[in-house]
Amino acid sequence: xxxxxxxxxxxxxxxxxxxxxxxxxxxxxxxxxxxxxxxxxxxxxxxxxxxxxxxxxxxxxxxxxxxxxxxxxxxxxxxxxxxxxxxxxxxxxxxxxxxxxxxxxxxxxxxxxxxxxxxxxxxxxxxxxxxxxxxxxxxxxxxxxxxxxxxxxxxxxxxxxxxxxxxxxxxxxxxxxxxxxxxxxxxxxxxxxxxxxxxxxxxxxxxxxxxxxxxxxxxxxxxxxxxxxxxxxxxxxxxxxxxxxxxxxxxxxxxxxxxxxxxxxxxxxxxxxxxxxxxxxxxxxxxxxxxxxxxxxxxxxxxxxxxxxxx
Amino acid sequence: xxxxxxxxxxxxxxxxxxxxxxxxxxxxxxxxxxxxxxxxxxxxxxxxxxxxxxxxxxxxxxxxxxxxxxxxxxxxxxxxxxxxxxxxxxxxxxxxxxxxxxxxxxxxxxxxxxxxxxxxxxxxxxxxxxxxxxxxxxxxxxxxxxxxxxxxxxxxxxxxxxxxxxxxxxxxxxxxxxxxxxxxxxxxxxxxxxxxxxxxxxxxxxxxxxxxxxxxxxxxxxxxxxxxxxxxxxxxxxxxxxxxxxxxxxxxxxxxxxxxxxxxxxxxxxxxxxxxxxxxxxxxxxxxxxxxxxxxxxxxxxxxxxxxxxx
Numbered sequence: 001x002x003x004x005x006x007x008x009x010x011x012x013x014x015x016x017x018x019x020x021x022x023x024x025x026x027x028x029x030x031x032x033x034x035x036x037x038x039x040x041x042x043x044x045x046x047x048x049x050x051x052x053x054x055x056x057x058x059x060x061x062x063x064x065x066x067x068x069x070x071x072x073x074x075x076x077x078x079x080x081x082x083x084x085x086x087x088x089x090x091x092x093x094x095x096x097x098x099x100x101x102x103x104x105x106x107x108x109x110x111x112x113x114x115x116x117x118x119x120x121x122x123x124x125x126x127x128x129x130x131x132x133x134x135x136x137x138x139x140x141x142x143x144x145x146x147x148x149x150x151x152x153x154x155x156x157x158x159x160x161x162x163x164x165x166x167x168x169x170x171x172x173x174x175x176x177x178x179x180x181x182x183x184x185x186x187x188x189x190x191x192x193x194x195x196x197x198x199x200x201x202x203x204x205x206x207x208x209x210x211x212x213x214x215x216x217x218x219x220x221x222x223x224x225x226x227x228x229x230x231x232x233x234x235x236x237x238x239x240x241x242x243x244x245x246x247x248x249x250x251x252x253x254x255x256x257x258x259x260x261x262x263x264x265x266x267x268x269x270x271x272x273x274x275x276x277x278x279x280x281x282x283x284x285x286x287x288x289x290x291x292x293x294x295x296x297x298x299x300x301x302x303x304x305x306x307x308x309x310x311x
Numbered sequence: 312x313x314x315x316x317x318x319x320x321x322x323x324x325x326x327x328x329x330x331x332x333x334x335x336x337x338x339x340x341x342x343x344x345x346x347x348x349x350x351x352x353x354x355x356x357x358x359x360x361x362x363x364x365x366x367x368x369x370x371x372x373x374x375x376x377x378x379x380x381x382x383x384x385x386x387x388x389x390x391x392x393x394x395x396x397x398x399x400x401x402x403x404x405x406x407x408x409x410x411x412x413x414x415x416x417x418x419x420x421x422x423x424x425x426x427x428x429x430x431x432x433x434x435x436x437x438x439x440x441x442x443x444x445x446x447x448x449x450x451x452x453x454x455x456x457x458x459x460x461x462x463x464x465x466x467x468x469x470x471x472x473x474x475x476x477x478x479x480x481x482x483x484x485x486x487x488x489x490x491x492x493x494x495x496x497x498x499x500x501x502x503x504x505x506x507x508x509x510x511x512x513x514x515x516x517x518x519x520x521x522x523x524x525x526x527x528x529x530x531x532x533x534x535x536x537x538x539x540x541x542x543x544x545x546x547x548x549x550x551x552x553x554x555x556x557x558x559x560x561x562x563x564x565x566x567x568x569x570x571x572x573x574x575x576x577x578x579x580x581x582x583x584x585x586x587x588x589x590x591x592x593x594x595x596x597x598x599x600x601x602x603x604x605x606x607x608x609x610x611x612x613x614x615x616x617x618x619x620x621x622x
Contacts, residue, residue, distance in 0.1 A: 034612040041610035055367065129611075238494070245617070261605035265597070266588065268615035273584050273622070276576065286576070294572035299352035300440075301345040304579035311584070311622060 005031055007039045015111060018138055021114050025130045025224050027224075030271075037130060043137035045257075052146040053186075058169040060195045063227040064146050068110055076141040076150075077109040081131050083147040090265040111140065128160050129264040151271075158186035159263050161244045162256060165236070166220075167191045168207075170199030184210050187220045189239045194252030195224035195232065195283050218246065273311070280310045314343055318350045321449050326422060329449055333392075333424050336441045341582075346580075348441060354448035356568075358390075358554050362472030363457040364497075369480040374547075375457050379421055381548040387452040392442050393565035394458040422451065429622040439447045439471050440575040469497035470574050473567060474554045478502045478545070483511030494541075495521050498531045498551045506535035506543065529557065583622070591621045 009017035020039075025118050036075045052064050061082070104110035115131060135143045145161055156264060158164045166187035173265045193201050207222055225232035247253040278286050289307055292298040320328030332351075335344050344613040365374050372393070379389045395436045415421035426442060439456060456472055468476045477498035503514050508536035518533055532550045589597050600618055603609040 037612055038610040041604075043606050046609055080444050130545055189593060194437040231458060258602060258605040261611070262597070262601040264611045265604055265614050265618065266585070268611050269588050270581055270585060271620045272615055272619050273588070274577070276619075277580050277584070286573070290576050293352075293576055294354055294569040296356055299349040300575045300579050301348055302571070303576050307576065307580045308583050308587075 003036055004039070007036055010040070010134065011043055013138055018111060018134065019113065021134045022125055022131055025134065026037055026115050029288045033130065036131060040133055040137040040204075044133050046135065047132075047136040047140050047143045048241075049132060049136070049160065050142060050144045051158060051164040052167060052238055053164065054142055054167030054169075054191075054193075056148055056268065058167045060146055060167055060241070061228050063167060063191065063193050063225060063233070064144055065094065065104070066225070066227045066230050066233040067144070067237055067240075068104060069230070071142050072104070072107065072109060074237075077139070078139070078142045079111040079135040079140040080113070080144045080146060081128070081135065082112070082114045083128060083145065109174075111135070111138075126218050129260065129267070132160060132270055135218055141156065145206055160260055162253065163240050165189045165240060169194040170197045170203045170233045184215075188243045189236070190220050190222040190234055192222065192224045193227050196226045200224060217242070245280065276311060277307055285310060314347055315350070318347055321351070321445065322354055323491070324449055329422060330424065331444065332445045333426065334548045335443065336438055336619045337426050337566050344441065348444060351448040353443055354450075356445050356447065358443075358447040358451050358454045359469065359552075360447070360473045361441060361453060361467060362456055362475040362549055363478060363479075364459070364469075364475065365478030365502075365504075367459055368617055369478045370538050371457055371459075371478055373502070374502065374504050374536060374544070375538070376415070377538045377541055377544040377546055378455070378551075379415060380541070381545055382453050383418065385416070385419055388420040388450070389453045389455065390446040390449070390451040391423045391424070391457060392439070392446065393423070394439060394456065422449075429549050440571065443471060456594045467566055471566065473558055476500045476502055476551060480505040480515055481508045481514045488549055495526075499529065499554045500547070501531050501533040502547055503533065503535045504538050507537045507540075511535060519532060529554070587622060588618055591618065596621060602622075 002021075006017050006020060010021050021036060024036060048218065052060055054060055054065075064080055070078060077200045090229040104112070113131075132143055132145060158172050164186050166189070168190070170192065190207055192200055192207075194200075204222055204224065211219060221242075223239050225233060225236050227233065244253075247256065280286060286307060289298065289303040293303050317328050318327060321332050325413060332347060335347060363371055363378075365371055370451050375391055375393075379391060382389045393534060415423070418487060424442075425440065443454055475497050477500070479501070481503065501517075501518055503511055505511075515533055522530060532553075534543060534547040537549055538544065538573065555564075560569060600609065600614040604611050604614050
């Protein structure tokens with residue numbers, strides 16, 4: 001099957017074609033990918049893009065699963081992209097797609113895919129936009145991007161999603177504390193999951209106190225859930241959809257998507273330049289300069305200047 | 312004080328000068344930084360660079376503190392750079408330097424600095440090499456780079472350190488599981504901290520089993536510590552120093568440092584190109600292309616090609 005057919009099948013929502021295109025994104029076979037992206041791009045833009053992030057152990061997979069069920073109850077078709085940034089080398093995601101989301105295995109309106117983000121290729125900020133594009137163009141109403149949110153990943157998710165759900169759990173001590181600094185600025189909706197555990201009130205109170213210190217024009221609502229029983233998940237989905245309605249007003253969604261396009265453009269351009277930098281003189285100049293830096297003969301800035309000058 | 316004096320003072324080990332240079336790295340004022348790096352670079356290369364990483368909550372700060380005490384007992388001067396990648400927006404690190412490492416507050420042979428890694432500037436892989444260069448050139452025998460190790464950060468630490476210590480704790484369930492996939496390949500030494508807790512044996516056993524599936528020419532030793540009491544820390548420091556001795560043989564350290572120089576060269580060159588890409592036509596071309604991508608008129612790869620063509 002050639003890529004033209006593959007794209008046509010993906011646009012028609014064929015799951016096998018979707019899976020093959022996502023493998024293309026994951027493998028980063030750029031030559032084929034650029035042709036595929038070129039064909040898919042005009043069909044994208046209709047999906048509601050939702051990021052779900054939070055530290056390890058807060059129950060993000062179970063929560064995503066429960067949210068998918070709610071959206072399905074509202075007749076919306078949902079795709080889930082679970083990105084595992086902790087696995088840069090393995091080339092395969094930790095939790096197989098078969099293990100995840102078993103509740104929806106027979107539902108044609110749900111598509112689930114796990115991906116490893118590859119450090120070499122610029123990671124999440126490189127792969128996620130292309131993967132979302134595939135699922136968006138394929139006509140899903142909601143596309144969920146789920147990832148462990150520690151460090152850079154949070155910021156990157158927020159930059160590709162329309163709505164970012166930051167998930168916490170009570171009593172996680174240090175890790176929640178550590179996570180908080182960055183998350184306040186990326187969260188559109190907060191979810192305190194495992195809310196039947198002790199400490200949920202305290203976590204909510206701490207979030208409210210942080211929000212009192214300052215927020216933008218949108219005050220992120222805080223929802224409490226017990227994803228394993230479904231408690232509070234309908235209210236969480238309401239909050240997510242509510243944020244999307246708010247975004248749609250006053251040109252906010254258009255601006256957010258323009259920011260996303262800027263990010264994607266920058267990453268793709270840098271990716272192209274990276275290849276050219278390493279390839280000057282068949283890689284000889286790069287190696288030579290690096291060796292001279294390592295030996296203390298040349299400082300790294302001067303070396304970088306010489307390399308860039310030869311582009 | 313001009314930068315020439317600042318560099319001279321830093322080379323003489325003056326703490327105030329070191330602090331000011333690290334602020335320069337953190338703020339990313341590139342013009343001044345490149346001059347400073349150019350002056351410092353010939354003086355660097357003498358320090359043993361140790362990365363300490365692991366998931367949140369395993370006690371990395373306490374462990375680093377305890378290791379510093381051991382190195383001081385061996386008359387080695389130690390600098391600690393604690394990078395907090397979870398705080399990309401704040402511009403300030405979570406734990407103030409005064410709170411950290413109080414045991415060493417009056418010891419002139421110890422220097423501690425917390426830094427936030429800034430998402431905008433390429434994060435850890437951009438800032439860490441310059442910060443390490445400052446501390447290395449200032450004549451510290453050991454420079455420790457401590458950071459939360461989830462996702463990309465682990466790989467980046469491993470790429471700048473001579474020896475990477477991956478720290479785990481018993482009974483962390485999911486988060487250790489999640490961390491394991493990537494860490495096996497970056498760890499030169501494993502530390503199971505909080506080893507007085509139940510489950511330490513199991514964590515060690517699981518690590519051994521993973522190692523049995525394959526490792527490179529170096530088999531990472533596994534050490535157990537209780538950092539809060541100092542138990543096992545001398546043995547951990549022995550393992551770290553042992554790895555450094557092994558590296559020093561057979562040209563391995565030279566090769567590792569050449570790899571580091573390649574990374575630094577690439578990041579600096581890409582940083583320079585990034586500025587130029589966004590600045591074509593005073594930023595007009597970048598904005599125009601991004602808008603056309605957002606509106607579905609132009610696909611992102613074609614847009615990136617047009618941008619790169621104008622470099």
